[in-house]
Amino acid sequence: MDALELLHSRVSSARLTGSVDDVQLENILKAAMRAPDHAQLKPFRFLKIAGNARETLGSLFARARLTADPSISSGDLEKTKVKPLRAPLILVAVARIVEHPKVPEIEQLLATGAAVQNILLAAYAQGLGAIWRTGSMAYNQIVNEGLDLAPDERVVGFVYLGEVEGNARKPNQLPVQDFVRDWTGR
Numbered sequence: 001m002d003a004l005e006l007l008h009s010r011v012s013s014a015r016l017t018g019s020v021d022d023v024q025l026e027n028i029l030k031a032a033m034r035a036p037d038h039a040q041l042k043p044f045r046f047l048k049i050a051g052n053a054r055e056t057l058g059s060l061f062a063r064a065r066l067t068a069d070p071s072i073s074s075g076d077l078e079k080t081k082v083k084p085l086r087a088p089l090i091l092v093a094v095a096r097i098v099e100h101p102k103v104p105e106i107e108q109l110l111a112t113g114a115a116v117q118n119i120l121l122a123a124y125a126q127g128l129g130a131i132w133r134t135g136s137m138a139y140n141q142i143v144n145e146g147l148d149l150a151p152d153e154r155v156v157g158f159v160y161l162g163e164v165e166g167n168a169r170k171p172n173q174l175p176v177q178d179f180v181r182d183w184t185g186r
């Protein structure tokens with residue numbers, strides 16, 4: 001696929017199945033490494049969660065939800081538990097925030113976000129589907145501890161990856177002129 005066609009047509013896919021092979025994953029991670037990154041801090045790392053580990057993640061999510069809301073219904077708890085089973089592979093994008101004289105925290109988070117976007121694009125380029133998810137589980141202390149994150153690390157996203165189930169969505173083509181204005185000074 002032509003690079004511009006790829007950039008103009010990428011969509012997220014929520015319904016994912018099948019598998020992601022080692023070559024596809026390597027290509028995805030190589031794309032992540034090409035994220036723009038002020039001062040080359042490489043603030044990002046990724047946890048690969050597949051197979052039975054997805055169930056372990058689901059149990060961790062359920063424990064975190066139950067702690068946050070002890071009155072949660074068993075139905076909602078079960079829904080939380082099966083969330084990681086929505087794709088064969090999840091990459092947890094983690095940002096490690098360091099003190100830096102020129103690179104504030106926001107730039108380290110943005111660099112990690114750019115790495116996530118490259119992951120989405122590399123998945124799409126290979127005919128795979130992907131979706132960037134967060135939700136309350138991305139900002140939960142129990143989840144962070146269960147994922148063995150250090151105190152200076154933050155979850156930037158759970159990237160669900162797999163083969164697209166059914167037909168891919170059509171991209172919503174927005175009129176770019178609505179998002180840009182000339183600025184010529186005062």
Ligand SMILES: Cc1cc2nc3c(=O)[nH]c(=O)nc-3n(C[C@H](O)[C@H](O)[C@H](O)COP(=O)(O)O)c2cc1C
Nearest residue numbers: 010011012013014131132133134135156157169171
């Ligand atoms: C930081 C971030 C967090 C997101 N979290 C969620 C989420 O938890 N659940 C969800 O359904 N979509 C989430 N989204 C939106 C989807 O990833 C996706 O962008 C959206 O469904 C629009 O689809 P598109 O990428 O095809 O335009 C998130 C997007 C971003 C950038």
